Structure formats: structure tokens, C-alpha cells
Amino acid sequence: MINILLVDDHAIIREGYRALLAKQTGLQVIAEAADGAEAYLRFKECKPDLMVTDLSLPGIGGLALIGRVRQRCPDAKILVFSMHQNPSFAVQASRAGALGYVTKSSPPDVLLRAIFEVHAGRHALSPDIAQALALEKLGSERMALEALTVREFEVLRLLVEGRPIEAIAQTLNISQKTVCNSHYLIKRKLGAASDIELTRLAIRLNVIDLLELTDAGKAESQ
Structure with a gap:
């Protein structure tokens, strides 16, 4: 069973994806947070197998949260799930310590596949971000x-x-x-x-x- 900490400042979004994850064998959301500070506390308390987090969070942003979590737990598995389709955000998330980056415009199966990939310690990108990064050499x-x-x-x-x-x-x-x-x-x-x-x-x-x-x-x- 993969225990997940779900971090997003929109309650409706968390509810929707919690319901999606609950339908999957081997996945369960054990904690949620609406901002970076709360997420860091939940991570320390619950010690999840994987954290799925947005980048646009009140107060402590998603990048700073990823850095703090990785500083506390260097082998923490972190997947970014964000509305930002700018590949530079994916680059910065990776540098901060995230293993995966999936955009919210992606189909649900892309998110689910990324969760299992990141939990296994492998990098995962949604197709739109992967394509954008491939073109990112210009400019x-x-x-x-x-x-x-x-x-x-x-x-x-x-x-x-x-x-x-x-x-x-x-x-x-x-x-x-x-x-x-x-x-x-x-x-x-x-x-x-x-x-x-x-x-x-x-x-x-x-x-x-x-x-x-x-x-x-x-x-x-x-």
C-alpha cells in the first residue's frame, strides 16, 4: 500500500483526486494539507510513502516545501501536480528534489502512472511537459x-x-x-x-x- 500526502490549496480539487486515488488498488491518501507549512507538519507526523503537491501554495511555496522535506528526509518521494505548463517550473521542481511533474490538464491515468513510477524511485513527466522540455533548448x-x-x-x-x-x-x-x-x-x-x-x-x-x-x-x- 502506498500512503500518500496530498497537498493542494483547493479543497474541491483535493476531494476529487482523493476519490480518484481511493478507487485504485494499493493507493490511499492518509493526510492532506492546504498550504506549505501545514504540509511540512503533516509530512513529519505521518511519514507518507509519497507526497503529491501543487506548486502554487499560500505562504511557503511548493518549491520551498519540496526543499524542506528533502532536507529533512533526503530519500522522500515527491511528485508535483501543477497547473503550470511552463517547463521551467518542472526544471526547478526537479532541482528542488521532486522526482516527477504532472500537469493538471493531464488525463487521470497519467497521474496514476506517475505516482507508481515516483514511488519506485523513477522520474516521471506528463507528455506535455516532456515535449516542452525537449523544445526547451531554444532561446x-x-x-x-x-x-x-x-x-x-x-x-x-x-x-x-x-x-x-x-x-x-x-x-x-x-x-x-x-x-x-x-x-x-x-x-x-x-x-x-x-x-x-x-x-x-x-x-x-x-x-x-x-x-x-x-x-x-x-x-x-x-
């Missing part, structure tokens, strides 16, 4: 984006959302000096002379889209 900007470390990628994502340095430091549990250093390195690696250029580049490379940026701005003003 110097995309290559520069993939050159970012996991921490730099997370700092970039939060910066272009308009988060202040203090908030980024608290979210990622690092010092403000480290955030500033990462900010400088990100701009240098991506060839961005200003934060405006950095934001435009992030939008162009689908790190964040205009709708997400608008929603983040509205949330900050409330």
Missing part, C-alpha cells in the same frame, strides 16, 4: 532562467508579484540580506537592468502572467 532567455537556483527562482517569483524584501525574507525563512543578494544575482543572470525589465522578462517567460500579477496587486491593496 537564451529561457536558458538563463533555468540557470537560476531554486532559491533565486522563488525570490524572482515573489519579486515580480510586488512583495517587499521583508515579506520575501519571512516567507522563505532567509535574511533580508540574502534576498537582496539573490535579487542582484537574478538581474545579472537574466540581463535585466531594472526591476521593470525583470518583470517584463518574467511575464514573457511565463513565470507569472498578467492576471496573476493583477490579482497579487489587488490582494496587497486590501
Whole structure:
């Protein structure tokens, strides 16, 4: 029996996939979490055989969660199940320690197959991501984006959302000096002379889209 920790901030999505997994022989969801902090606690408490997690989570993001789990348990089996079809997210998830990456637009059997593959210690990608990664050799900007470390990628994502340095430091549990250093390195690696250029580049490379940026701005003003 493969015991699974299911992490997603949408209760309806968790309910749907919990029902799907419950129908499969040899799979059971033993715990759920709606954000990164809760997921880390559940992982410590339940010690699941495999964690299936989204990347877009409140507070501690999915990449930071994967890093913390792998730091605590280096052989943890982690499968990312995300709406993001940008292959750069799959690259960063792999660098953080995930063995698999499946998009939410994939058929259910792709997710199920990936669960068994990752549990067996093998890498697994949904076909759309595998194809996108194969084409990912093109473009110097995309290559520069993939050159970012996991921490730099997370700092970039939060910066272009308009988060202040203090908030980024608290979210990622690092010092403000480290955030500033990462900010400088990100701009240098991506060839961005200003934060405006950095934001435009992030939008162009689908790190964040205009709708997400608008929603983040509205949330900050409330």
C-alpha cells in the first residue's frame, strides 16, 4: 500500500483526486494539507510513502516545501501536480528534489502512472511537459532562467508579484540580506537592468502572467 500526502490549496480539487486515488488498488491518501507549512507538519507526523503537491501554495511555496522535506528526509518521494505548463517550473521542481511533474490538464491515468513510477524511485513527466522540455533548448532567455537556483527562482517569483524584501525574507525563512543578494544575482543572470525589465522578462517567460500579477496587486491593496 502506498500512503500518500496530498497537498493542494483547493479543497474541491483535493476531494476529487482523493476519490480518484481511493478507487485504485494499493493507493490511499492518509493526510492532506492546504498550504506549505501545514504540509511540512503533516509530512513529519505521518511519514507518507509519497507526497503529491501543487506548486502554487499560500505562504511557503511548493518549491520551498519540496526543499524542506528533502532536507529533512533526503530519500522522500515527491511528485508535483501543477497547473503550470511552463517547463521551467518542472526544471526547478526537479532541482528542488521532486522526482516527477504532472500537469493538471493531464488525463487521470497519467497521474496514476506517475505516482507508481515516483514511488519506485523513477522520474516521471506528463507528455506535455516532456515535449516542452525537449523544445526547451531554444532561446537564451529561457536558458538563463533555468540557470537560476531554486532559491533565486522563488525570490524572482515573489519579486515580480510586488512583495517587499521583508515579506520575501519571512516567507522563505532567509535574511533580508540574502534576498537582496539573490535579487542582484537574478538581474545579472537574466540581463535585466531594472526591476521593470525583470518583470517584463518574467511575464514573457511565463513565470507569472498578467492576471496573476493583477490579482497579487489587488490582494496587497486590501
